[in-house]
Amino acid sequence: MADLRANFLGIKSPNPFWLASAPPTDRKTNVERAFRAGWGGVVWKTLGEAGPPVVNVSGARYGALHGPDRRLIAFNNIELITDRDLEINLREIKEVKRDWPDRALVASLMVPCEEDAWKKILARVEETECDGVELNFGCPHGMSERGMGSAVGQVPEYIEMVARWCKANTRMPVIVKLTPNITDIRRPARAAKAGGADAVSLINTINSIMGLDLDNMTIAGAIDGKGTHGGMCGPAVKPIALSMVSEIARDPETRGLPISAIGGITTWRDAAEFIALGAGNVQVCTAAMTYGFKIVEEMISGLGNFMDAKGYGSIEDFRARAVPNVTDWQYLNLNYVAKAEIDQDLCIKCGRCHIACEDTSHQAIFASVDGQRKFVVNDDECVGCNLCVLVCPVEKCISLVQRTQGVDPRTGWDYARPAANWTAHPNNPSVVKAAE
């Protein structure tokens, strides 16, 4: 059996599955339930300054996007940082760390952008002997209106400044949690690194309105007739998170910066994908809030089986393996040719491939052969776009198959041409310019 232990910034955990800073990690009761269920670590729900805690709404703080069978596709929230007293949280963190020394316990923090505020909270957190701190620069609702959370995360200079203060005022590892509500994730990641942060974690939630109540003309789940945007998470955000993680993993300025991946992780496969893109561990929230803590059993078993099947002895054996295969569009081989092929034995003749291609793409799938209902790819028109593969309801019925022999009837070019990308393509104006 593969060794699932993770070592992130020297913080050891029996597996790479941590619970993200969120409602599930708001109190000792929940965290201990999570540890008993098998979670490798937690990032404790964000702590604020000493004094009167924040106040949450007493109405719907969560929203969701559902599939027809109420499967939760995406989730959002307008909950603030912890609304429990700082002293209670610190006491509980200390107790939990003492009682569960083999699990990772990181405290999430959010205080005003003043060095003194950070200095004070860091000193108090160090007393708990927890493993590290995560700076919450991601929360996009409520706290951001007060100049914290994503209001900081959207300004690289602030990120760098606060990271530097934290590194100067604690011996604990510092993780900077990034907001995806920006245009280029590399900027805040570079700022975190420049400020001396030990790692970044991403993504936090995405600004979102999950739906409207058309009877009342309000946001679904309104508070006394009014609603506000929340932060979206859950399975639907995973593709955004994968892209952002890959950007940081392959950016020359941040390459090698440890990443704790967050964003719609629901199964072992999601976790493995993030690890393959460079993440040292993963953080989960929505899946646990949907199904409870038990899901970690599937994650542990699934990741172990995957690693065994592939011969990976440890997480490090496959971490970042996919990073070299993520590139810019301009470096894609434009001489590579694949075309769709339909397995007639698997085809159930729904015709979705045909109508999708006919109406919206390249008119490259015939709907009948000799008057019979049969769906066949027309190589003369197929550009290998993958649309038919994706809309086909039968797995593996349609595949994109690379062509290597003969001539492409669509272009008249030989299939077997040496790899060439846009940077050297004759149609590229900058190539022509260089030649002149």
Place this chain on the structure above:
Amino acid sequence: MGIVSEPKGIADVKPGRLDAATLKSHFADLHPALSRHEARVEADRCYFCFDAPCQKACPTSIDIPLFIREIAADNALGAARTILESNILGGMCARVCPTETLCEEACVREAAEGKPVRIGLLQRHAVDAQMATGKQPFARKLATGKRVAIVGAGPAGLACAHALAVSGHSPVIFERREKPGGLNEYGIAAYKTPEDFAAREVAFVLSIGGIEVRHGVALGRDFSLEDLRARYDAVFLSVGLPGVNKLGLPDEDKLANVVDAVDYIAELRQAKDLTKLAVGRRVVVIGGGMTAVDAAVQSKRLGAEIVTIAYRRGLEDMKASAYERQLAQTNGVTIRAWARPLALEGHGGAVSGVLFERTRMENGALVAVGDAFRIEADVVFTAIGQTGAAAPFSAAAPKLQNGKIVVDAGRRTSLAGVWAGGDCVAGGLDLTVSAVEDGKQAARSIDAALRG
């Protein structure tokens, strides 16, 4: 002739074999309606096929993928309109269509996994939503002043009348029975259309306005086809099949409790109190179609102890679908194939059993094996098909074929100004849904003719 309670002899025939509560549960909805959530989940299974096979398999060509998508998008009324535009009796068809041999058989999910989208139940979900509003989704066009006589208020006649009314014409339906609806009202198993659905649907159809229905008047008795042709701009014949096939056995008409299944089903459908309806202890149904299954299953649900369907050919040859046969079997009905009735046996003037000979196919012909067996019976139902032989035409009759009216694609008969549809025409499927299609197509053709 109905079943005689406690006849002479040893026959065990009586009402009230089961108490009222049990009977109520036995005749409740065979397939309860889908809840809104169930409907949306089921609707999500539809692949929205291109040139959908289900739509092609529907005799009324309902745009099934579109109406299912409308249900999935929480637009049941839109779905209902999509259905009703093609089939105004979509509510009844959702309940009684042999979907397993029509749309659901064609569903690509049937090919993929043996579990088609439950199109019938989804259709019912949508039409029920429309009927719950108490409103018509359609409006009549400007009145044309054209009057069309329709003979028979069954599915074909109603569909034709509705479409003509929408087009602005004024149909008058002549119906020999007390109630409109035809076999929907008198002929289909009660558990397929409970809670007076047939009557409610007729009221829904007629709510379009402009349709007059005259009851208790029969073609050939109270008026003739010539009268109608003289007084109306067009005539649509949807008279159904007034006759039933006979077994052709001695004493068939003399023995008590040898009963035409169609009549018994009508009696059951119209019964105010099922505890008062006589039922035999041992029942034999002769035939292999839907009527045979309906008579057998309803007998069982009324409390008959031993019910046997006897069919002269193999199971696969039965007109009742595999699903219907399974329904019979799961209700405790025994189906005996390759059994041809040889003689009816009687005791004290009432039937007491049926003698059957075993059969087999030989060189494409059904032959006797030379072996016989007897099934004891207190009641024998005959369900070996209906016939149009008694079609009530006098001087100028439309061209007939085996007693059924010959029509073209526009449902025109050989007589000018006379159209026909439903079970009375040759070459049909003898289904509610095909009758509706006939009425719809005839109305289009009549409308075109009347607008000249």
